[in-house]
């Protein structure tokens with residue numbers, strides 16, 4: 679049986695003036711995958727991801743996300759995806775509960791469902807004592823777990839994670855990945871950018887971007903084998919060192 683494509687991208691390009699940030703990338707993501715989107719700083723990952731989320735219009739190329747067209751059906755796409763970025767996620771000056779209610783509302787949950795999900799989420803994260811605390815007072819690792827849980831509160835088809843675990847220790851990152859696996863069990867496809875190569879190993883397939891192009895796309899084990907190396911660190915180094923683009 680053919681695998682179901684939840685993202686299908688063909689020749690997707692984004693130019694900022696004369697500069698081509700994303701240069702005609704082509705790939706598919708299948709249902710239930712954890713798809714890692716790697717690349718050095720400035721390679722074009724965030725730009726590509728923002729296009730796929732309907733937040734930035736492409737210059738050219740085609741894509742469907744959750745079966746919807748990226749040009750004509752961005753509003754439909756937004757109802758089928760969750761998005762978590764390191765820079766923009768929760769409101770620090772709202773409480774845990776208020777953030778859940780706010781985002782649940784944005785994602786279109788009705789009052790009853792919102793109440794149910796809010797209780798479930800707070801309990802599953804063990805945040806009962808912190809429910810009425812401002813999010814700004816939580817440790818970073820907890821903010822990330824909460825932001826992820828909120829991003830999947832409406833059971834999207836796909837969740838996009840842009841460097842979701844930056845700045846926390848390996849144990850906290852591992853706990854975050856337990857949440858990712860839980861989401862996958864619930865039929866959510868995961869599209870994740872990361873700079874941590876241990877996290878790259880957790881992905882089913884990895885795309886490596888170099889200067890706006892996809893330089894490699896395969897499973898971690900095939901990539902390592904293809905490069906004749908033992909670690910994703912070495913694969914990353916081999917590919918990223920060919921980059922000419924300077925990061926910001």
Ligand SMILES: Nc1ncnc2c1ncn2[C@@H]1O[C@H](COP(=O)(O)OP(=O)(O)OP(=O)(O)O)[C@@H](O)[C@H]1O
Pocket residue numbers: 694697699717718719720721722723724725726923924925926
């Ligand atoms: N709005 C913009 N206007 C002009 N150039 C931009 C804009 N947004 C991104 N760029 C440029 O496009 C390139 C790709 O940026 P992007 O943020 O997509 O890279 P990235 O792979 O996500 O990097 P990082 O890992 O640092 O987040 C960079 O050179 C960046 O300066």
